[in-house]
Amino acid sequence: GAAAAAVALVALGWALRGWARTAERGVAAVAGSELVRQTAVGGALLLVLIGLAAVAVGAGRRSRGAGPSLTPAGAGEGTAPGRDGRTRRPGNVARPNDDGREEREGRSEMATERVPNAAAVVDEIRKVRQARRYAPEAVPEAVVTELLEVARWTGSSRNTQPWHFVVVTEEETLRQISQIRTPINWVADAPLAIAIVLDGANPTSEAYDEGRVTERLLIAARLLGLGGGTAWFGDEGQQARGKEILGIPAERTARSVVVIGRPTTTKDHRPNPAAAGRKPLAEVVSRGRYDEGVRR
Numbered sequence: 001g002a003a004a005a006a007v008a009l010v011a012l013g014w015a016l017r018g019w020a021r022t023a024e025r026g027v028a029a030v031a032g033s034e035l036v037r038q039t040a041v042g043g044a045l046l047l048v049l050i051g052l053a054a055v056a057v058g059a060g061r062r063s064r065g066a067g068p069s070l071t072p073a074g075a076g077e078g079t080a081p082g083r084d085g086r087t088r089r090p091g092n093v094a095r096p097n098d099d100g101r102e103e104r105e106g107r108s109e110m111a112t113e114r115v116p117n118a119a120a121v122v123d124e125i126r127k128v129r130q131a132r133r134y135a136p137e138a139v140p141e142a143v144v145t146e147l148l149e150v151a152r153w154t155g156s157s158r159n160t161q162p163w164h165f166v167v168v169t170e171e172e173t174l175r176q177i178s179q180i181r182t183p184i185n186w187v188a189d190a191p192l193a194i195a196i197v198l199d200g201a202n203p204t205s206e207a208y209d210e211g212r213v214t215e216r217l218l219i220a221a222r223l224l225g226l227g228g229g230t231a232w233f234g235d236e237g238q239q240a241r242g243k244e245i246l247g248i249p250a251e252r253t254a255r256s257v258v259v260i261g262r263p264t265t266t267k268d269h270r271p272n273p274a275a276a277g278r279k280p281l282a283e284v285v286s287r288g289r290y291d292e293g294v295r296r
Contacts, residue, residue: 121223128218131227132186133269134261138169139192143224147194147260150220154213157205163213166195166246168257176245177231177257180238183270184231190259193231195246198253206253217258227263232256 115121144167151165168174169192178188187193196213198206214230221228232255233242239255248254268274 124222125219128222129227129266130229130268131259131261131263131266132229133264133267134190134227134259135264136189137191137262139226139260143226144192146224147217147220150216151194151213154209154216156209156212157202160199160202160205160209162199162201162206162209164197164252166197166248168193168195168246173245177242180241180245181234184233186229186269187231187257187259191261193257193259195242195248195254195257197246197248200251200253203253210256214256214258217260221260225262226260227266228258228260230256230258 148165148167151163152161156162168177171188174190174193175188177193178185194217196210198210200206218228218230233239239253240250242248242257243250243252243254246254
């Protein structure tokens with residue numbers, strides 16, 4: 001900057017002094033003299049410093065004119081911009097957008113390692129039971145939202161997501177549902193029921209998807225310190241009554257609700273309870289090929 005300019009001026013003065021003396025004495029007279037050497041060195045130094053000053057000025061202009069870096073923080077080798085302009089590393093998990101839709105180019109979350117409390121979680125899943133007796137307190141809205149998020153993210157055939165969920169907390173509505181048929185009269189005392197409404201476009205695959213989302217709700221309720229149970233409406237006429245109570249269009253499929261609350265017992269209180277317990281593992285499992293002999 002300023003220092004380089006000062007040195008350049010000194011060199012220029014030195015060179016001009018030599019040139020003036022050369023002009024006075026004549027080029028031939030001073031050939032090979034110390035004066036010629038000084039003149040040549042001064043001129044060369046001047047040219048070098050002028051060149052350096054030009055480079056410094058150009059660099060400064062580029063620096064002042066440069067805008068902020070367009071490379072996202074953290075970007076580097078192995079990154080690539082997505083269609084939305086954001087940079088992702090290979091294998092990054094796509095997160096839902098603000099409106100809840102997963103990014104089109106992303107992948108759903110996949111477990112990459114064993115969760116720290118896996119054994120405890122698996123044990124809790126094993127303990128999930130149908131509950132029909134509940135304490136009267138309401139399920140907190142934050143918990144209801146968590147349950148609905150679990151339901152929303154349940155897998156479905158070809159990701160059709162053929163469902164709509166109706167949250168029922170009104171005592172009168174729960175009472176009306178409980179009267180559809182006698183075996184589900186316990187719904188009247190529950191604090192919450194979630195009706196699963198299906199599109200009705202593909203009965204076979206939707207029946208499978210209905211089972212998946214039902215079981216996930218029951219598992220999530222258990223992990224959140226609650227419990228749940230399913231209440232089946234019954235035959236077609238009874239299903240029609242359930243849809244009428246909940247304002248569901250006739251062309252949609254709705255045949256059950258998942259009841260959620262804090263269970264007071266998991267014992268079946270009805271007059272004809274089913275036998276408790278499970279068959280032994282050896283009786284229900286074959287390896288490689290089905291073995292009728294394992295059944296008792």
